[in-house]
Amino acid sequence: MSRRAPLLVTLVAFLLPLLWIEPRTYLTLTVAGLAMGMLIFLVASGLTLIFGLMDVLNFAHGALFSWGAYAGFTAAVLLNQRWGWAAAPSVAANVSLLVIALAAAAAVTVGLGILVERVIVRPVYGQHLFQILITLGATIVLEELIRIVWGPNDQVVPVPATFQGSWDIADIVVLKIPVLAIVLGAAVYAGMLGLLNRTRVGLIVRAGVENNEMVQVMGHNIYRYFTGVFAAGSALAGAGGLMWALFSQSVRPAMGGEQLIFAFIVVIIGGLGSVTGSLVGALLVGLSYNYVAFLVPKAAIGVTMGLMVLILLFRPAGLYGAAR
Amino acid sequence: MTPSPASPVRSARLEERRRRWRDPTLALRLALVAAFAMVPLVPSFQAMDLALKIALFATLVASYDVVIGYTGIVSFGHAMFFGFGAYAVALALGRFGAPDYGHLALGFAAGILVSAAVAVAIGTFSLRVKALFFAMITLAFAEFALILAVQWSQVTGGEDGLSPTLPGVFAVTYAGRVLGVAVTGRLVTYYAVLAACVALFLVMRRFVQSPLGRTLQAIRDNELRAEALGFRTFVFQILASSFGSVVASVLGGCYALWVRYVNPESTLGIPIMLDVLLMVIIGGIGTLYGGIIGAAFLLTARTLLPDLRGLGAALFPGSEIFQRLADRWLLYFGVLFILVVFFFPKGVLGTVRERLARRGAPGEV
Numbered sequence: 001m002s003r004r005a006p007l008l009v010t011l012v013a014f015l016l017p018l019l020w021i022e023p024r025t026y027l028t029l030t031v032a033g034l035a036m037g038m039l040i041f042l043v044a045s046g047l048t049l050i051f052g053l054m055d056v057l058n059f060a061h062g063a064l065f066s067w068g069a070y071a072g073f074t075a076a077v078l079l080n081q082r083w084g085w086a087a088a089p090s091v092a093a094n095v096s097l098l099v100i101a102l103a104a105a106a107a108v109t110v111g112l113g114i115l116v117e118r119v120i121v122r123p124v125y126g127q128h129l130f131q132i133l134i135t136l137g138a139t140i141v142l143e144e145l146i147r148i149v150w151g152p153n154d155q156v157v158p159v160p161a162t163f164q165g166s167w168d169i170a171d172i173v174v175l176k177i178p179v180l181a182i183v184l185g186a187a188v189y190a191g192m193l194g195l196l197n198r199t200r201v202g203l204i205v206r207a208g209v210e211n212n213e214m215v216q217v218m219g220h221n222i223y224r225y226f227t228g229v230f231a232a233g234s235a236l237a238g239a240g241g242l243m244w245a246l247f248s249q250s251v252r253p254a255m256g257g258e259q260l261i262f263a264f265i266v267v268i269i270g271g272l273g274s275v276t277g278s279l280v281g282a283l284l285v286g287l288s289y290n291y292v293a294f295l296v297p298k299a300a301i302g303v304t305m306g307l308m309v310l311i312l313l314f315r316p317a318g319l320y321g322a323a324r
Numbered sequence: 325m326t327p328s329p330a331s332p333v334r335s336a337r338l339e340e341r342r343r344r345w346r347d348p349t350l351a352l353r354l355a356l357v358a359a360f361a362m363v364p365l366v367p368s369f370q371a372m373d374l375a376l377k378i379a380l381f382a383t384l385v386a387s388y389d390v391v392i393g394y395t396g397i398v399s400f401g402h403a404m405f406f407g408f409g410a411y412a413v414a415l416a417l418g419r420f421g422a423p424d425y426g427h428l429a430l431g432f433a434a435g436i437l438v439s440a441a442v443a444v445a446i447g448t449f450s451l452r453v454k455a456l457f458f459a460m461i462t463l464a465f466a467e468f469a470l471i472l473a474v475q476w477s478q479v480t481g482g483e484d485g486l487s488p489t490l491p492g493v494f495a496v497t498y499a500g501r502v503l504g505v506a507v508t509g510r511l512v513t514y515y516a517v518l519a520a521c522v523a524l525f526l527v528m529r530r531f532v533q534s535p536l537g538r539t540l541q542a543i544r545d546n547e548l549r550a551e552a553l554g555f556r557t558f559v560f561q562i563l564a565s566s567f568g569s570v571v572a573s574v575l576g577g578c579y580a581l582w583v584r585y586v587n588p589e590s591t592l593g594i595p596i597m598l599d600v601l602l603m604v605i606i607g608g609i610g611t612l613y614g615g616i617i618g619a620a621f622l623l624t625a626r627t628l629l630p631d632l633r634g635l636g637a638a639l640f641p642g643s644e645i646f647q648r649l650a651d652r653w654l655l656y657f658g659v660l661f662i663l664v665v666f667f668f669p670k671g672v673l674g675t676v677r678e679r680l681a682r683r684g685a686p687g688e689v
Contacts, residue, residue, distance in 0.1 A: 057456055123666065133665050137661030144655035257594075267460070305464060312450065316452040
């Protein structure tokens with residue numbers, strides 16, 4: 001199969017549900033599916049890069065997602081209480097609230113990411129078993145800390161007025177938050193590709209994914225790049241967490257764990273270490289989940305698993321994965 | 325014809341076989357079994373319940389150790405197989421009218437079959453590329469199984485779970501006399517489950533010490549080398565994970581027999597998996613018997629925890645932060661998890677064995 005084949009198969013597969021769903025509903029579902037896909041992509045891309053470069057399977061990624069959501073949620077609540085930025089009809093106030101919340105989410109998760117990488121992951125580089133166990137331990141601790149700081153219950157997230165509701169374009173209902181998520185996801189993807197393919201740092205990171213000993217031999221301190229990539233991946237997870245919180249209008253301590261499983265499936269489907277693979281995988285999962293949730297609600301989680309099994313049967317290393 | 329000189333493998337095996345009956349820890353193991361057998365003499369149901377759960381979980385941890393410690397693949401689906409067994413037995417006893425021994429056997433058989441089939445299927449498409457895939461895929465499957473058990477409530481009873489009634493001598497109402505001593509259904513179940521645990525332990529010990537088990541350890545230590553020696557590592561890994569899963573499902577059935585209640589949270593959930601992981605780390609990965617220490621420590625701690633909380637509340641009355649900290653025992657669990665991996669990666673038994681080996685004593689616990 002050529003490298004374009006998976007894309008083609010994907011496109012055909014996603015026009016298929018038109019046979020059962022009327023076009024207008026189909027478009028609404030497609031927007032929701034793309035949004036969900038993009039949010040999963042934010043989580044999965046960090047996971048896949050960390051794996052590709054550092055050979056670390058980071059179970060703590062889901063907890064960082066929750067931390068991002070809670071940090072952004074706290075920022076939004078504080079701003080809304082102090083100046084009423086979320087309730088105000090002013091677009092400028094709404095947008096700055098969103099930007100500040102995103103910045104808070106990213107800042108907190110970058111800090112936590114560096115902490116986790118330096119303290120938890122670094123001593124066990126190269127030992128898969130201990131990496132899995134120790135990042136799992138970190139997940140439990142981080143999630144429990146959320147429960148202690150913010151309490152164990154669901155909380156409602158204030159969504160800025162500008163981003164509430166929907167647009168009606170020719171009778172098609174398009175919710176605003178999903179569109180925001182799609183734009184953010186696409187921007188992150190473009191930014192990542194640009195960073196990886198056009199800059200010196202990207203070149204070194206890509207070389208590190210191929211062979212990190214060689215990069216070290218060439219005189220680069222690969223550990224500094226490890227920390228950087230880990231922090232960047234954590235920031236993406238945090239931003240994804242906040243967007244997910246806005247999307248579902250609530251935060252829960254366990255939200256990260258559920259997303260982590262989706263992210264794992266996406267990373268497996270896309271191929272470990274491939275950013276494009278995780279985008280394609282995430283969109284596949286997001287779209288198929290939404291279509292099936294509409295047609296046969298109870299089978300929605302099953303279809304994601306089925307998709308993974310199917311892809312693994314034909315491409316054991318994932319869609320874009322190099323068999324390593 | 326002169327007998328050919330024994331190969332290193334052959335002589336090592338002969339040496340091991342000779343040592344079997346001279347092993348100083350044989351007495352320790354027999355004493356342990358005897359201690360578990362004596363527990364019902366203590367007139368406390370709580371003690372009996374704790375002892376049997378320790379035995380069950382120690383065996384479950386050992387079966388997990390076969391996968392994680394002796395084969396070197398990380399599975400997050402072990403609790404799922406435990407749950408398969410528990411649900412199979414509970415369903416077989418609850419869904420076909422008055423339960424009898426046939427239903428019981430059917431339940432165990434169904435659990436074993438389903439677990440073996442699922443384990444082989446998961447192994448087939450996840451172990452082909454990287455053993456690491458296995459960790460992610462089993463996690464996804466475990467979550468899926470949990471959701472299935474909750475959603476498919478006509479069959480599984482949903483969140484409420486199932487409470488099977490047991491047949492014949494296992495029934496709560498059973499009261500008989502053996503050698504002039506009054507015997508209840510509880511007691512019969514206790515000994516039956518304990519016997520199953522001991523038998524499974526012996527089978528697992530045989531499994532890891534067989535040539536097959538040695539091959540698995542070779543794959544764990546250096547997969548490339550084992551492959552170069554001509555072993556189909558992929559097949560061996562599937563075999564080991566399926567074996568572990570089948571043992572787990574038998575134990576799940578035993579758990580259903582003892583607790584008489586099966587729900588998604590107590591048999592299938594991720595928390596059970598985390599317990600098993602922590603037990604295997606505390607006891608020592610790759611030691612088989614370490615699970616006894618891990619299970620005893622964790623289960624005893626959990627039984628005593630409510631008392632500790634009461635003590636804490638008495639010491640710091642009205643402190644909300646303390647209340648929150650005390651409620652989140654999972655936090656300490658996580659911290660313990662990290663600390664053990666950092667400072668005690670070989671676990672209790674692993675460390676003890678290492679010390680003994682350094683002293684030159686041929687002790688194997």
